[in-house]
Amino acid sequence: MSAMKEKITFSKGLVAFIEKWKEKPGNLIMVLHKVQEELGYVSREAADKVAEMLDIPLATIYGVLSFYHFFKITKPGEHNIQVCLGTACYLKGGEMLVDELTNLLGIEVGAVTADGKFSLEGVRCVGCCGLAPVMTVGGEVFGKVTKDQLPGIIAKFK
Amino acid sequence: MSTVHMKINGMPVEIEAGKNILAAAKKVNVNIPTLCYHPDLPAWAACGLCVVKQENSPKLLRACAAPVQENMSIITHDAELYQIRKTVIEMIMSTHPNTCLTCARNGSCELQRFAAEFGVREQPYEVRLVDLPQDRSTTSIVLDPTKCIKCGRCVQVCQEMQGVYALEFIGRGDKTVMSPAAGLPLNDSPCIKCGQCSAHCPVGAIFEKDETRDLVRAISDPDKHVVVQIAPAVRVAVGEAFNLPAGTITTGKIYAALRRLGVDKVFDTNFSADLTIMEEGTELVKRLTTGEGAIPQITSCCPAWTDYMEKYYSDMIPNFSTAKSPMMMQGAVTKTYYAQNAKIDPAKIYSVAIMPCTAKKFEISRDENMYASGYADVDLVLTTREFARLIKASGIDFTKLEDEKADSPIGAYAGAGTIFGNTGGVMEAAIRTAYNLMTGEELKDVNIEAVRGMEGVRSGVVDVKGTKLRVAIAHGMANVSTLLDEIREARDAGKEPPYHFIEVMACRGGCVAGGGQPYATTDEVRAQRIAGLYTDDERSTVRCSHQNPEIQQIYKDFFGAPLSEKSHHLLHTTYTERKIYKK
Numbered sequence: 057m058s059a060m061k062e063k064i065t066f067s068k069g070l071v072a073f074i075e076k077w078k079e080k081p082g083n084l085i086m087v088l089h090k091v092q093e094e095l096g097y098v099s100r101e102a103a104d105k106v107a108e109m110l111d112i113p114l115a116t117i118y119g120v121l122s123f124y125h126f127f128k129i130t131k132p133g134e135h136n137i138q139v140c141l142g143t144a145c146y147l148k149g150g151e152m153l154v155d156e157l158t159n160l161l162g163i164e165v166g167a168v169t170a171d172g173k174f175s176l177e178g179v180r181c182v183g184c185c186g187l188a189p190v191m192t193v194g195g196e197v198f199g200k201v202t203k204d205q206l207p208g209i210i211a212k213f214k
Numbered sequence: 215m216s217t218v219h220m221k222i223n224g225m226p227v228e229i230e231a232g233k234n235i236l237a238a239a240k241k242v243n244v245n246i247p248t249l250c251y252h253p254d255l256p257a258w259a260a261c262g263l264c265v266v267k268q269e270n271s272p273k274l275l276r277a278c279a280a281p282v283q284e285n286m287s288i289i290t291h292d293a294e295l296y297q298i299r300k301t302v303i304e305m306i307m308s309t310h311p312n313t314c315l316t317c318a319r320n321g322s323c324e325l326q327r328f329a330a331e332f333g334v335r336e337q338p339y340e341v342r343l344v345d346l347p348q349d350r351s352t353t354s355i356v357l358d359p360t361k362c363i364k365c366g367r368c369v370q371v372c373q374e375m376q377g378v379y380a381l382e383f384i385g386r387g388d389k390t391v392m393s394p395a396a397g398l399p400l401n402d403s404p405c406i407k408c409g410q411c412s413a414h415c416p417v418g419a420i421f422e423k424d425e426t427r428d429l430v431r432a433i434s435d436p437d438k439h440v441v442v443q444i445a446p447a448v449r450v451a452v453g454e455a456f457n458l459p460a461g462t463i464t465t466g467k468i469y470a471a472l473r474r475l476g477v478d479k480v481f482d483t484n485f486s487a488d489l490t491i492m493e494e495g496t497e498l499v500k501r502l503t504t505g506e507g508a509i510p511q512i513t514s515c516c517p518a519w520t521d522y523m524e525k526y527y528s529d530m531i532p533n534f535s536t537a538k539s540p541m542m543m544q545g546a547v548t549k550t551y552y553a554q555n556a557k558i559d560p561a562k563i564y565s566v567a568i569m570p571c572t573a574k575k576f577e578i579s580r581d582e583n584m585y586a587s588g589y590a591d592v593d594l595v596l597t598t599r600e601f602a603r604l605i606k607a608s609g610i611d612f613t614k615l616e617d618e619k620a621d622s623p624i625g626a627y628a629g630a631g632t633i634f635g636n637t638g639g640v641m642e643a644a645i646r647t648a649y650n651l652m653t654g655e656e657l658k659d660v661n662i663e664a665v666r667g668m669e670g671v672r673s674g675v676v677d678v679k680g681t682k683l684r685v686a687i688a689h690g691m692a693n694v695s696t697l698l699d700e701i702r703e704a705r706d707a708g709k710e711p712p713y714h715f716i717e718v719m720a721c722r723g724g725c726v727a728g729g730g731q732p733y734a735t736t737d738e739v740r741a742q743r744i745a746g747l748y749t750d751d752e753r754s755t756v757r758c759s760h761q762n763p764e765i766q767q768i769y770k771d772f773f774g775a776p777l778s779e780k781s782h783h784l785l786h787t788t789y790t791e792r793k794i795y796k797k
Contacts, residue, residue, distance in 0.1 A: 100396050103395075103396070104795075113373075113379035113382075113395075113404075114379075114395040114396070114794075114795065115373075115379045115380065115381065115382035115394065115395045115403075115404075116379065116382060117395065118382060118384060118395035118396055119382040119383050119384060119395075122384045122385045122386070123383075123385070123386045129396075
């Protein structure tokens with residue numbers, strides 16, 4: 057449906073998944089989940105491809121992508137840092153961790169460092185409030201984090 | 215039709231089942247304030263201003279979205295509802311900048327009106343404004359996200375009425391913006407510049423690009439010979455800005471107002487609507503009789519439709535009439551035929567069009583064919599709204615003006631030309647002349663009722679002395695796909711085309727309800743404006759384009775015949791497949 061500069065190729069598995077869900081109502085979120093699972097984010101090219109395959113306007117796709125925090129439209133860094141800002145972590149200083157990480161990495165929330173190493177995001181509850189304030193890097197969880205520990209944690213992934 | 219019996223503020227009301235509480239209240243002359251609701255669009259209860267109480271129920275109902283029910287008893291106004299509504303307004307104002315004096319909607323803003331009516335005198339809530347730049351990427355409309363109250367009318371119009379999907383709710387909560395996908399500017403999106411978003415926006419978040427100053431400057435430049443044309447639909451709508459009822463024919467007053475503004479010559483797009491019929495009608499007859507060219511032939515007067523077709527249905531380019539729109543034809547003959555006649559250097563002519571349409575601002579530079587005279591055929595387009603403002607700012611008492619006449623030789627029009635402004639009108643005008651071209655005779659009754667009406671898609675058969683001409687009409691862009699898909703299917707299956715001739719107008723009701731027309735357009739207003747155009751048609755001494763003496767003259771003196779080499783050069787154009795997203 058929509059014309060684009062570069063076409064992206066989806067894996068056979070992904071194409072099969074989309075074909076399976078093509079005619080079912082409410083398929084868009086399912087499909088976007090799967091795309092993000094495979095590619096790490098939903099790029100413009102991927103969104104164009106989904107629009108074409110499902111015959112859905114690109115605007116509708118971006119309406120959904122921008123509504124749910126879960127979906128990412130920019131490529132995350134090699135190590136994605138998530139700072140929990142759920143109620144418990146927030147009260148225990150989650151926001152202070154975000155501020156300090158912003159300082160240390162030189163990027164705002166939602167951005168990626170110039171070298172592509174780190175990206176930073178705020179999330180709502182990672183499910184271990186007892187460890188508040190919590191942050192995760194990649195899949196690794198860090199609990200009861202203090203401001204002073206942050207340079208060390210980052211260094212571990214450099 | 216089943217009806218429902220209910221009460222509004224104790225007054226009994228009988229109303230058609232399925233209607234909303236707003237409609238029931240209206241029946242007993244009660245107005246419930248609304249901000250997100252628009253009668254053109256499905257109700258979706260975003261703003262909360264229309265809340266009402268139902269007796270014996272603790273819940274508040276939204277009058278726009280709640281259907282009437284048997285025995286329902288509704289309270290629309292009391293002290294508590296007054297306070298709730300005032301709070302809703304104050305809360306909306308807490309995210310809306312206080313810049314009324316410099317706003318495009320100053321004096322016509324629906325939020326401003328309610329703030330005034332509810333006597334809001336202070337801002338009780340912390341103000342949190344959106345800090346985002348304006349989108350001025352198109353030549354037609356401006357998006358100002360700082361003014362947006364997130365009512366969603368523009369998105370609904372763009373998607374449901376127009377089927378364009380340029381705008382969408384992007385983001386969530388107070389971060390939501392009405393914007394194209396992928397952070398693109400409007401000009402890189404599928405936007406067709408129809409401006410229906412601007413006509414439906416209750417505030418100053420989407421508005422036409424104001425270029426009135428350019429006309430004022432041109433008039434005061436002694437080296438410029440300013441020539442103005444007015445579109446069919448303007449004459450039955452501009453009066454609304456001066457408190458005249460919708461549909462009042464003000465052609466003579468518009469001519470007079472333009473002369474008072476100081477323009478040099480006043481012409482009429484209706485003349486070129488007649489010219490369009492000569493070219494497009496001849497083209498149709500040629501396609502039908504010689505077999506050259508695709509059938510059905512589809513009208514191409516509407517620039518928003520042209521843009522849509524080039525993006526969404528480019529495989530139908532061969533079906534498009536190559537005739538330019540009346541406005542562009544008028545521009546081309548202004549800088550050639552008129553310039554020669556009047557012995558004026560076309561380089562000094564400043565050609566202006568007053569249009570009901572925002573897409574017309576985009577059309578004048580859409581491709582190189584719009585410069586057929588060797589210059590920009592049309593230099594400036596002002597919408598009806600801009601024109602009305604200019605008349606007011608120039609101190610012209612519009613309603614008291616004596617009617618004047620247009621200038622020759624490109625100002626006279628037949629009734630056929632004037633109905634170009636409403637759905638079905640181009641079709642009717644074309645049939646009147648095609649009948650003559652095909653049979654050599656004149657139609658006995660030029661009123662072709664079969665093609666009139668307001669249904670989004672209509673079709674019919676017109677008998678041209680035994681030849682059955684199958685015609686169809688669509689208006690409101692979202693309606694066009696039904697017709698086009700039918701044609702595509704027949705074509706791909708190698709079947710006979712279901713129609714011979716198709717008229718498309720992007721806006722519901724046609725140009726009378728264009729994106730540049732006065733605000734508060736509803737189906738009622740559309741019907742009044744359309745009635746005005748048919749009255750103008752009936753009152754015309756000449757009803758058919760080919761009978762217009764100035765049309766006969768221009769072919770005798772200048773073009774020779776329709777579809778001549780000269781007319782191909784000046785009056786016809788080409789189309790190009792375009793990407794739905796430029797980037």
